[in-house]
Amino acid sequence: MQSVMDRDIDKILITAQEISDKIKEVGAQITEDYKGKDILMIGILKGSVTFMADIMREIGVHTELDFMSVSSYGSAVKSSGVVKINKDLDVPLQGRDVLIVEDILDSGLTLSYLRELLRDRNPASIKIVTLLNKPARRVADIQPDYCCFEIPDEFAVGYGLDYNERYRNLPYVGVLKPEVYTHID
Ligand code: IMP
Ligand code: MG
Numbered sequence: 071m072q073s074v075m076d077r078d079i080d081k082i083l084i085t086a087q088e089i090s091d092k093i094k095e096v097g098a099q100i101t102e103d104y105k106g107k108d109i110l111m112i113g114i115l116k117g118s119v120t121f122m123a124d125i126m127r128e129i130g131v132h133t134e135l136d137f138m139s140v141s142s143y144g145s146a147v148k149s150s151g152v153v154k155i156n157k158d159l160d161v162p163l164q165g166r167d168v169l170i171v172e173d174i175l176d177s178g179l180t181l182s183y184l185r186e187l188l189r190d191r192n193p194a195s196i197k198i199v200t201l202l203n204k205p206a207r208r209v210a211d212i213q214p215d216y217c218c219f220e221i222p223d224e225f226a227v228g229y230g231l232d233y234n235e236r237y238r239n240l241p242y243v244g245v246l247k248p249e250v251y252t253h254i255d
Contacts, residue, residue: 097128117173151179178210
């Protein structure tokens with residue numbers, strides 16, 4: 071079924087089926103690695119929600135959820151690496167095995183700042199799982215511990231990722247048609 075959003079897509083990078091298959095695989099790996107431990111998943115709002123909802127159901131150890139909302143200072147296109155916390159966690163991290171869930175690791179500036187901030191709260195461990203990884207654009211010295219897909223240096227939307235807050239509800243990951251970026255309504 072074609073939606074109004076589908077019409078704006080130039081090409082599909084990762085299909086819904088590919089996402090689903092890969093999440094099962096990564097979820098199984100996380101289950102194996104955390105055997106005997108409880109996980110505290112921290113979703114970074116809003117891009118991570120779709121991915122978090124799916125991967126948590128593939129994880130077979132006790133898992134609690136919490137959320138953080140952050141925005142980076144600087145322009146919309148260029149992340150400065152300094153992060154403003156709009157919503158902090160509800161629970162302390164002392165002694166917890168923390169798994170940060172993010173939609174994409176791009177420059178890495180946001181997550182490297184956030185990881186240091188959370189490290190200061192003395193968790194037992196801290197790891198990162200991302201849906202996407204764009205290594206070509208990396209500035210900060212940071213890698214995801216678990217990553218589903220590496221993508222080329224293109225702006226991706228769908229499955230949680232937005233352009234101007236839209237397209238998060240596409241069930242796949244794609245690239246927008248160039249005219250969509252210039253179209254103002
Ligand atoms: P970083 O600090 O450059 O790693 O920025 C990470 C954030 O930028 C992600 O959480 C996304 O919200 C956003 N972002 C980076 N690349 C993309 C993309 O290709 N599509 C949509 N959002 C992106
Ligand atoms: Mg985001």
